[in-house]
Amino acid sequence: MIFLIFIVVCLSGYITPPIALLLGLLIANLSGHPWLHLNHIIIxxxxxxxxxxxxxxxNVTDALLSSKESFFLTVASIFSTIFFGRMIGKWLQTESKTxxxxxxxxxxxxxxxxxxxxxxxxxxxKQTSVALGVIFILNSIALFLFPAIGHWLELSQQDFGLWxxxxxxxxSSVVGAANKYGAEALTTATTVKLARALWIIPVVLLTSFLFKSKAxxxxxxxxxxxxxxxxxLNTYVEHLSVVSTYIVSVAKIGLTVTLYFIGSGLxxxxxxxxxxxxxxxxILLWGFIAILSLLAILHFN
Known part of the structure; x- marks a missing residue:
């Protein structure tokens, strides 16, 4: 019952994604998630x-500009992170697939x-669950940590979104943290992150080579x-502006509910x-990419 009440609270639009995540963590460790087996599908x-x-x-023009400016930073960060991650894994003797x-x-x-x-x-x-657990734990921390650091360093909207x-x-946490920082940060963060996601394809091919398997x-x-x-559609269909504001508002509420479900699984x-x-x-790998990318963003700007 409490689980459903908290969903209604998240749907109200009056709470932020970080608070929704905290409510999910509270449910997970007190009463439990009643539909945990469906959680990954819902998320x-x-x-x-x-x-x-x-x-x-x-806007398409703004999105293309953000993606173009961040291209080389994206490529460098992806492959340096994978390389450094493998080195840390060998040093710690972490199981290779994990x-x-x-x-x-x-x-x-x-x-x-x-x-x-x-x-x-x-x-x-087990290997997959452990890796997902690590990622979700650090994602949860990032949702609170990054906006605080961004304000402390007085990062611009664009710089914070890129970071x-x-x-x-x-x-989910990228959009949640950027949304908390500001509208421009949200635009930059979402477009760059989704462009970054397309690198799954070459990374899968690299993985098949490293593990000598077929992709x-x-x-x-x-x-x-x-x-x-x-x-x-939002950029070139003029009359869509009448409803686009409402669609975005519903999408932000959807993101809040998503983070509630993520928290409820932890x-x-x-x-x-x-x-x-x-x-x-x-943690070490996250610290590496967070510090390196922040220094690169501050240097180039």
Missing amino acids: HVLLQVSVVGLGFGM SHLISCGTAICGGSAIAAITPVIKSDE CALSIHDT NKIKIPYFIGLFVLAMI SSSVLLAVGIKPLIQG
């Missing part, structure tokens, strides 16, 4: 629909990247195409199952 669908909805509040999943999840787009890499390296349920897109693992199953994030279509048993070595690897 997957809600996140994609919400991101497409946000596209109705964005280590690679954490590295790819940190490098590209969190849970989506892990889902794409899993069938290629044939990781088992989020390069440094926070999952799209028969590449999960391409097709919803990115719908996001682009939403931006095009019970104490999930946190304990992660283990110390994978968690240390995730």
Whole structure:
């Protein structure tokens, strides 16, 4: 009953994504998630629909400019993160498949990247769960930490949005943190993050080479195409502006509910199952990409 009440609270539009995440964590560790077996499906669908909805509040020209300016930073950060992640994994003696999943999840787009890499390296349920656990724990922290650091450093909207897109693992937390910072930060973060997600394809091919397996199953994030279509419609269909504001408002509420469901899946048993070595690897790798990308953004600007 409390679980459903909290969903209604999230749907009200009066609470922020970080608060929704906290409510989810509260539910997970007190009463439990009644439909935990469906949680990953709910999160997957809600996140994609919400991101497409946000596209109705964005302009194609601004999005292309953001993606163009961040291209080289994106490429450098992805492959340096994977390389450094493998080095940390070997140093800590983290199980190799778990280590690679954490590295790819940190490098590209969190849970989506892990889902794409899993069938290629044939990781088992425990290896995949541990990697997802690490990513979701750090995503939750990022939702609170990044806006605080951004305000402390007095980062511009564009710089903060770019930093989020390069440094926070999952799209949900990227959008949540950027939305809390401001509208321009949200536009930059969402477009750069989704462009970054397309790098799943070359990373899957690289993974198949490293693990000497065939990349028969590449999960391409097709919803990115719908996001682009939403931006095009918002930019060039003048009369759409009448409803686009409402679509974006509903999408932001959808994102809030998504983060509630993410939090509700992070019970104490999930946190304990992660283990110390994978968690240390995730923290060190996250620190590496967050600091490096921030220094690069400040240097070039």
